[in-house]
Amino acid sequence: MSNGSPTFTGSNAEQTRRHNRCVVLGQIRRAGSMGRAAMARASGLSVQAVSNIIASLEDEGMLIEAGQRSRGRGLPAPQYALNPNGGYALGFEVRPESISATLLNLMGELHHSERKTLRDNDPESVCHQLRQQMSRMLDSSGIDERLLLGAGVVMPGPFTLTGLANTASVLPHWQDIDAEKLFSNALSMPVLVENDANAAAVGEHVSGCTASLSNYAFIYFGSGVGLGVVHQGRLFRGGSGNAGELGHILVPAPCAVGQSLAGVSNRMAPLESIASRSSLLQHLKDAGLGCSTDQQLESLAAARNPELQRWLDKASAALSHAVHVVENLFDPDTVVLGGALPDPLLAELVKGISLAEHSTAQRKDRLMPRVLRGHSGDLSAARGGAALVINGLFTPQTLS
């Protein structure tokens, strides 16, 4: 959400240490466990530097010794691994009528979650609710508050440089509010605010199918459709934090059933009018099938309901077009579909996507399928919120 020209900040020994801590933690996370020498090789740091950093991380409880490994000759190296419960992060998804909360540990494992309906959604009420949910989750999980490293709050955008904007339609009373500062004060810890797609994208990185990737795109099904792009391990947020409005791009609107990628059509329509949860519900409603809960959707899917199938065909065609655009513009190592849809539906959508054959994405050296299914369900955004905090531990920040 920075604007104007790039104003970078100076660094010093303290920042250097922070950076190197992230590097070391990130390597341990990826490898599972490592010895000092291996980390030194991988990071380019001296063994001594790694040793000092490990000592302090062990003091703080973030690392634990995990046996010794001797590869051939030489002194067996003590291995270090993340202490899964060496720290926790809170994740919240604030919606107009409810708040979902999650609690993740360092490994990205879900320790606790709850969803509460929201009577009022003005800033003060939301803060009150967040504090309450935090307390309840700490109580029922028995986790020491001091182990909380921060919180990530997922909110509907769009954002401005200093706060939220135009949310009047979705969340009244939130215009031009610096939500990060507000929540940070309310919860007495560092807080990150993001949109649902970005959070979910990072959630997939912390625990999901993109844990080993640093370049990927995540198509998120909320009420609309969003895109979260991770580039070199960091979120692509755009000039004002509103990048990834995939639902707004125009795709060929199907006039009949199941058009292929370059198919014949006579109208363009926003992707989210064809391939989103609300478009699905609308489609079913139009067909005389009142349906709203995930369970109902799942049973329709299990029964291979023909109306559902029709929607899937149309949605897949539209998504194929969108994936094509995403592949060509972002060059991700993979495209993940996830979010607030039942898993079987996501699976069908992934299966239904037809990819262009002639594309730079059709490389020989690719490690991953071009399209994958990620976290699904209505917690994926809230979990992603917490993941933002966890991911921050492993990803050196650019000194903006």
Add this chain to the structure above:
Amino acid sequence: MSNGSPTFTGSNAEQTRRHNRCVVLGQIRRAGSMGRAAMARASGLSVQAVSNIIASLEDEGMLIEAGQRSRGRGLPAPQYALNPNGGYALGFEVRPESISATLLNLMGELHHSERKTLRDNDPESVCHQLRQQMSRMLDSSGIDERLLLGAGVVMPGPFTLTGLANTASVLPHWQDIDAEKLFSNALSMPVLVENDANAAAVGEHVSGCTASLSNYAFIYFGSGVGLGVVHQGRLFRGGSGNAGELGHILVPAPCAVGQSLAGVSNRMAPLESIASRSSLLQHLKDAGLGCSTDQQLESLAAARNPELQRWLDKASAALSHAVHVVENLFDPDTVVLGGALPDPLLAELVKGISLAEHSTAQRKDRLMPRVLRGHSGDLSAARGGAALVINGLFTPQTLS
């Protein structure tokens, strides 16, 4: 072009100094000239640190004193500015049949340029040619070779993780070659290799309409259409360096003249089949107008040739669609159109673009028009190559 998971590198005092040098240089560049105290405030560094860095930069000839400025009370601060000729960068654009070369100074000013046709375009011949062009340009400009900070080479992609790939169709003999290493050895200096759109995008930042922006998208007209995205002052390159294939995205193909954004059509076609230099030449050829040089195109434009006008209408409509996609996915502060087209044509295209009204891009607080015209002409990529090097001086690198 990194793949797999994010493997960040450790930092140390030396890296810190490199980073802070970039920060300081960047601030001086943006402000034109500054005193030490102002830089310290802007960077968060101590005055002493800034002072040390300035001393070393002045020693190296990158900075010069630029008078004193007294703002109110206190000791008048000596101002420092970039020494425009404190360093130079080479830029090359390698095409199948020719190489364009440029020489830029620290301010991004073009000191020299030349274009040579290429007899053979195998790696060895190209290296030989580059060395020759470098010598000639150094001779005729009288610049000391030691002032060369590096070179940027623009080549057609696509790229693989370690080299070029699939370029067989465009440049034979270049498969899987590590071009950066090859050129770096040939020229005895650091070399960066990029595609045309990315280079041109950075060129616009070093000297052009986006000098003051850190988030923008650059639509580049080469033979096809490319997109260069600058995010937080750095290029968005994608997982394998092939991001920004804007020309491949499908847009509604016009069946008649001048369709509007969501207009009626019955076919989708790649953007570059409608709005690129080669599509223009094809269109004119189909209309019986043999035309190839920029001059011929300019005179057609001056004469308001109706066939040209027809192409402009179709191209503008297609570009409107593309700009809509780019705005929604990348959230740039502005979209720049530039590249190898005559200036008047670019101007017409910019004028012809119709923007969606309801968009997050339609913000109140925007500093820039949503669409701008950037560098044009056949040197814009080669100049961008040199700009990659210059820009690197002002932009701290993420320790990958």
Add this chain to the structure above:
DNA sequence: CTTGTAAGTTCAACTTGATTGAGTTAATAA
């Protein structure tokens, strides 16, 4: 005309954190 204050700079001592090199330990190979 003198004096006080503010802003910018410089000098020297200090601190942080990474690097270097010598020495120690343990496992394998000869």
Add this chain to the structure above:
DNA sequence: TTATTAACTCAATCAAGTTGAACTTACAAG
């Protein structure tokens, strides 16, 4: 048993940023 190798620890060194006191100049107030 001994040599070799890998991993680690300790202590000294070094690079670079920070801190605080002193110095310089310009403006403002008395």
